Amino acid sequence: MRIGYGFDSHEFKPGVPLVIGGVKIDHAKGLAGHSDGDVLLHAITDALLGAIAAGDIGSFFPPNDPKWKGADSAIFLAEALKQVKAKGYKVENVDSSLVMAEPKIGPHAKAIQKNIADLLGIWPDCVGVKAKTPEGLNLENTAVAHAVVLLSTKVR
Ligand code: MG
Numbered sequence: 001m002r003i004g005y006g007f008d009s010h011e012f013k014p015g016v017p018l019v020i021g022g023v024k025i026d027h028a029k030g031l032a033g034h035s036d037g038d039v040l041l042h043a044i045t046d047a048l049l050g051a052i053a054a055g056d057i058g059s060f061f062p063p064n065d066p067k068w069k070g071a072d073s074a075i076f077l078a079e080a081l082k083q084v085k086a087k088g089y090k091v092e093n094v095d096s097s098l099v100m101a102e103p104k105i106g107p108h109a110k111a112i113q114k115n116i117a118d119l120l121g122i123w124p125d126c127v128g129v130k131a132k133t134p135e136g137l138n139l140e141n142t143a144v145a146h147a148v149v150l151l152s153t154k155v156r
Helices: 039-051 074-086 106-120
Strands: 002-014 018-020 023-025 029-031 089-099 127-132 142-153
Touching: 002 039, 018 029, 023 106, 039 074, 039 089, 039 106, 039 142, 074 089, 074 106, 089 106, 106 127
Parallel strands: 089 127
Antiparallel strands: 002 029, 002 142, 018 023, 089 142
16 A cells, blocks of 8 residues: 655636646636646646655656646646556545635536546545635635545555
8 A cells, every 4th residue: 555645836827727637617817837737636646656656747747848838737647647557556545635715616626526536547436625715824826735645556
């Protein structure tokens, strides 16, 4: 068994689409970043890589590489999953917390949960998506994501 933890943060920026957990959310601002800025998929990607001590998202996808400009972060997650499988592990479950002032994640949580489950090839009830507002953190223009994953050894 292995446990992995990932963290990410991105600043909100007007005029770009907001994508969280691979789901497009209608909002006046999106997340700035070299890729699509999907803070949640980045945190889960790092959690997967961390669980197998394989570095982090930046070691596979350098942020200065023009190839990843505007990239769909599902690509990053897929690579991390490939690394996990290559090491003989499978994903048991994922849990996550999003911290942002707005938009409200509640109405989108089910869609995000389903999409992450599909990307990882696990059941939606193995994907926790929780959301909080940044009370007292002074992070009104920032989206933060934390994620943990549990991996089990595949029977060979
Ligand atoms: Mg990121």
